[in-house]
Amino acid sequence: MRICSLFGGLAAVLLAGVCWPHDPLPSVVLFAHFETSPDKKALWHMQQELDSILAPAGFKTAWVIAPEIPATCRDCHLTNIRFLGRCDIKRPARELVSANWLGRTITSEGELFPFVEVNCNRIEWLLGIAIEDRQPAWSEQVLGRAFARVLAHELYHVLANTKGHGASLLTRKQLSREALLAQHLSFDMEDIARIRR
Numbered sequence: 001m002r003i004c005s006l007f008g009g010l011a012a013v014l015l016a017g018v019c020w021p022h023d024p025l026p027s028v029v030l031f032a033h034f035e036t037s038p039d040k041k042a043l044w045h046m047q048q049e050l051d052s053i054l055a056p057a058g059f060k061t062a063w064v065i066a067p068e069i070p071a072t073c074r075d076c077h078l079t080n081i082r083f084l085g086r087c088d089i090k091r092p093a094r095e096l097v098s099a100n101w102l103g104r105t106i107t108s109e110g111e112l113f114p115f116v117e118v119n120c121n122r123i124e125w126l127l128g129i130a131i132e133d134r135q136p137a138w139s140e141q142v143l144g145r146a147f148a149r150v151l152a153h154e155l156y157h158v159l160a161n162t163k164g165h166g167a168s169l170l171t172r173k174q175l176s177r178e179a180l181l182a183q184h185l186s187f188d189m190e191d192i193a194r195i196r197r
């Protein structure tokens with residue numbers, strides 16, 4: 001393991017984590033905590049989708065699934081991800097959940113923290129009938145992809161160190177249901193330029 005720091009600002013803090021020898025891309029280390037046990041296949045699809053979204057920006061992910069993560073993380077060298085609610089396909093959320101956000105990056109006094117929350121219940125509610133009463137393999141894939149896209153939107157904020165939004169379906173202010181369900185979704189060139197800056 002060796003230290004690497006390729007970009008300035010907050011991205012440098014995140015990347016100061018690990019660069020595995022011989023890996024072609026630097027890793028964004030994601031320290032993830034699930035409030036309830038995730039669906040393992042959906043989790044696999046999420047990781048695959050997130051890596052395919054981040055690769056053009058020059059990153060891959062390294063996951064650490066943790067039983068606990070700290071409530072705040074001002075100086076940590078990881079991105080903390082907290083998955084809230086039910087993250088499986090066994091009991092899709094049929095009722096409107098009160099929190100209307102899909103994901104968010106924590107800020108304090110105007111400063112972005114490498115701390116992201118993903119609202120599984122809201123994502124499942126938004127997908128709705130698209131994942132209900134379908135073949136489990138299909139639902140797991142769609143759910144995993146949707147989690148990855150919400151996470152990619154928030155990681156855009158973290159890696160580009162910006163609270164602003166882009167013009168792509170992935171980084172515009174509102175992630176739509178259509179974007180979550182699309183066969184393919186990626187950063188556009190401007191998104192990538194902001195992340196690499």
Ligand SMILES: [Zn+2]
Pocket residue numbers: 153157165172173
């Ligand atoms: Zn946003």
